[in-house]
Amino acid sequence: MEEVLEAWGPADALRELIANALDEATLTETADPDIYEDDAGNWHVRDHGRGLQYEHFTQSEDEEKLAHPDEVIGKFGVGLKDAIATFHRHGIDVTIHSSHGTFTVKEAPKHGFEEIETLHVSIESPERDITGTDIILKGIEEDTVKEAKQNFIRYTEAERLVSTRFGDVYSTPPGEHASVYVTGIRVATEPNFLFSYDITNTTKSIRDALNRERSNVGRTAYTSRVKKILQACDSETVAQQLVDDLQRFTSGETHDELGWKDIQVHAVKVLNANQEVVIATTGEQANNRDLLEQARNDGYQVVTIPDRIQSEVQNETDTKGGEIRGMEAYATEYEDSFDFDIIAAAEMTPDEQRIWSLRETLFEIIGCPPEYTVQVSETLRATDDDTTRGVHIRSDRRIILRRDTLSDSETFIGTLLHELAHTRTLAPDQTREFESVLTDFLGVVGNTAINPDSYSNSSS
Structure with missing residues (x-):
């Protein structure tokens, strides 16, 4: 009565x-x-x-529950007795009704040890003809009931996001901690x-770890x-949240699941299979900002990944068997998207x-490599929302400008200067x-515009 599970409160019972x-x-x-x-x-x-029948008060493991480990919560056959003892210790009266009897709790001397008071269940004829069992608790607080129910995922506000053959993934309600449940009851x-x-x-390790108190697992x-569970999950919603969290790895603010390398890789694979993304490390992003800005303009989501998973991501296919789009893959796609007229x-x-x-x-002012050809094309890329005004093709020694840059001199000169700059640096x-x-180019052109005599003198 006094010592069994003494740390338990009414909510545990x-x-x-x-x-x-x-x-x-x-x-x-x-x-x-x-x-x-x-x-x-x-x-x-x-x-x-x-x-409920009086046999259920015996102290033994429940064979029926042991035969269904992944369907039911209990297995020890002692929860009912522990609960009654805890309620009694906290002054909460328990009455149980079923078609098999009415059960109440009382203190009485232990058989053969009259000086020791122990807890007994009094069994009477059924007072009510009901289906099932009705347990009535007198003296328990509403807050205690709410606390007890929060141990069961079905009574929380968590939303199930996806089910797998190993288990289910749930959202964590705002302001609450995430939990791990086994067949619906919280264990951690x-x-x-x-x-x-x-x-x-x-698994056996989980079943072995489930102790009588259902705590400290x-x-x-x-x-x-x-x-x-996560590796069996092909949910785009779950993958997006994992990837969003992964973006914070440089600041060390990711959740613990993103510390697992195989989960990082799987999240990227799922997202690549379901969305238009470009995968890049922080270093690649620093060296290819313009190309990645173009990717964003094309509607791609740029996903930052740690260096440690780059090789695995590049050598894997996504969950639908497609190529994972890294920087090289997108660069190739971008080059192939040009269609000149x-x-x-x-x-x-x-x-x-x-x-x-x-x-x-302009060539006289800043010079143009003699081996370069400058051309105009009706279009540059075969996309409906192409915003590219000019392109520098180093391998062909060509600069190609989109025709609408000829609509005004400022646009034309600015675009041509930009592409000419690419001929001077890699x-x-x-x-x-x-x-x-x-x-440097802007300085030369600006000086010529403000001081035309300097241009005339240098030309002569």
């Missing part, structure tokens, strides 16, 4: 009664139990199963998990199962020809080296 009621509903395929307060302020836990709280998990396909017991000067309008002729003056756009070359 009620948790056991609810677990038993849920197990009975599962085993008998009957309706979920009802948990409610009556007009007198007493709380009821009512199932609709076979009804994980403050730094991104999701909550309900393990429905258990170590992470090592369930980590492998949580990984299996070159026009000759004779095909230009008089206004376009006037602006086109400005290139000769550095890509948005790098310090490229910006330095472009700045």
Whole structure:
């Protein structure tokens, strides 16, 4: 009475009664139990199963529950007794009704040891003809009932995101810690998990770790199962949240699931299979800012990955068998997207020809490599929303401008200067080296515009 599970409170005891009621509903395929307060302020836990019998108060493991480890919560056959002792210790009266009898609790001398008071269950003829079992608790608080129910994922506000053959992934309600459940009952709280998990396909290590108190179940017991759940998950929603969390790895603010390398890789594979993404390390992004900006303009999501998984991601296919789009793959796609329709000067309008002729003056001011050809194309890329104005093709020694840059001289000169800068450096756009070359060009052209005599003198 006084020492058994002395750390338990009424909420722990009620948790056991609810677990038993849920197990009975599962085993008998009957309706979920009802948990409610009556007009007198007493709380009821009512199932609709076979009804409690006096044999259920014996201290033994439940063979029926042991035969269904992944369907029911209990297995020790002692939860009911522990709960009654705990309620008694906290001054909560328990009355149990079923078609097999009415059961109440009282203190009485232990048989053969009259000086020792122990807890007994008084068995009377059934007072009510009911289906199932109705447990009535007098003196328990509503907050205690709410606390007890929070041990069961079905009574929380967590939303199930996806089911797998190993278990289910749930959202974590705002302001609450994530938890790990086994067949619906919480066995651990994980403050730094991104999701909550309900393990429905258990392992021997998990079953061995489930102790009588259902607490202090170590992470090592369930980590492998949580990984299996995530690796079996092909949910785009879950993958997106994992990848969003992965973006914070450089600041060390990711949740614990993203510390597992195989989960990082799997999240990228799922997202690549379901969305248009480009995968890049932080280093690749720093060296290819212009190309990745173009990728974003094309509607791609740029996903940052740690260096340690780059080789694995590049050598894998996604969950649908497709190629994972890294920087090289996107660069190839980008180059292949160009579709030129070159026009000759004779095909230009008089206004376009006037602006086109400005290139000769620009070449005189800053110079143009003699081996380079500058051309105009009706279009540059075979996309409906192409915003590219010019392209520098180093391998062909060509600069190609889109025809609409000839609509005004400022656009034409600015675009041509930008592409000419690429002929002076191997550095890509948005790098310090490229910006330095472009700045030099702007200085020369600006000085010529402000001091035309200097240009005339230098030309002569």
